[in-house]
Amino acid sequence: MDNKIIAISRQFGSGGRTIGKETAAKLGIPCYDQELIEKASAESGLSKEYIAESGEYTPHSGWLANVFNFRSVDGKSVQDDLFLIQRQIILDIAQRESCVIVGRCADYILKGNPNCLRVFIHSGMKKRTERVVQVYGETDESPEKRLADKDKRRKAYYEFYTDMEWGKAENYHICLDSGVLGIEKCIDIITGLY
C-alpha cells in the first residue's frame, strides 16, 4: 500500500477546504470532502443534508439529546453509525488511492497509516471573519459568533470520536497559520511535503 494520504483538519474560515482542494488539484489526486458525504449518504440511506449537519454534531448535546439522538438496539446513536460508516469509507479510500481528505477526523482514523500526512490549518480571528463573510456571505449572526459556533462543534465532534485534542500541535505533522502565511504558501508547503 503505497498510497499517500493528506488529512486536513481546519478551523472554520481558515481556508482549509480550499487548501485541500487546490493541493489535490496540483498533485493530480482527488480531494474528498463533499464527495465523502455523498458516499456516506448513499451507503446509509440518510439524506445528504442530514449527514452534512450531523457530521459536526456530537451525540450528547443538551437536554433534548435523548429525543433527537435516536438509538438503535445496540445503544449506538445515528451519529455513531454515521461516524462508523464514514470511518470505513475513509479506510477504503486510503487503501485504494492517494488523495486529500478534508475534515471528518480522517487524521485520527488514519493515525496508524505511516503514509498519511496530518495537517491542521488555522488562522487569526480577524482574517477568518473576513473570509467567512467573503466566502459564505453576510447573515443575521455576526461572523465572530458563526466562527465560535462552528469551531465549538468541530472541536466537540473531533474530541468525542477521538482521544486527541483538536488543534494541539503534536497531533499533527504540520500546522499552518493560513492568515499569516497565505493560502498559496500553505499549498506550496504541503505539496512540497507530499
Next chain:
Amino acid sequence: MDNKIIAISRQFGSGGRTIGKETAAKLGIPCYDQELIEKASAESGLSKEYIAESGEYTPHSGWLANVFNFRSVDGKSVQDDLFLIQRQIILDIAQRESCVIVGRCADYILKGNPNCLRVFIHSGMKKRTERVVQVYGETDESPEKRLADKDKRRKAYYEFYTDMEWGKAENYHICLDSGVLGIEKCIDIITGLY
C-alpha cells in the same frame, strides 16, 4: 524596522535548537540561545549556570519556593527579574537585527511584532528519546523521564510568563513534527518562509 525574526519554541529532544542554528546559518543571520543567556548573565551579574537553569524554572515550584526564590523589595522573585532582563534583551535584539531566537518565550515577547515568525518544533516520544540519548548521552534517569521533566518545566515556564498555551497550534504560525518530516525538511520550510 524591517528586521525579520524567527522565534522557535520546541519540545526537548525535538532538534529545535539544531533547526534554529542551521536555519540561521543558511540565512546568514545570528541565532540567539546560549548567547542570550550570556548577555543576560552579563547584565544581571548572575552566573551563567544559574541563569541557564532558572530559565526553565517557574518561581512557584514547591514548598521550598519561598526559601529559594529570593524576592526583592517590590515582591518580584529573582526569576521574575531575570525574565524581565531577558525580555528586554530580546526586544533590543529584534530592534537591532534580523535573527533566530530559540526558546525564552521570544515568540510571546515579540507577539506584537509583525515581522516575527513564530515556530513550534515537536516530535514523537520515540524519536525524541533516541535523539536525547544520541545528543546528550546516557544518564541514570531514563530518557522518557528526562523528556517529561524538561517539557513540564518548559511548559510551566512558558505558561507562567505568558497568557498562552504551550504547544497549541494557533499560538504559532507554523508547527512542525521534526521526527516525521526530518530536520533538514524543517530547515528548508522555515528558510523558505523567511
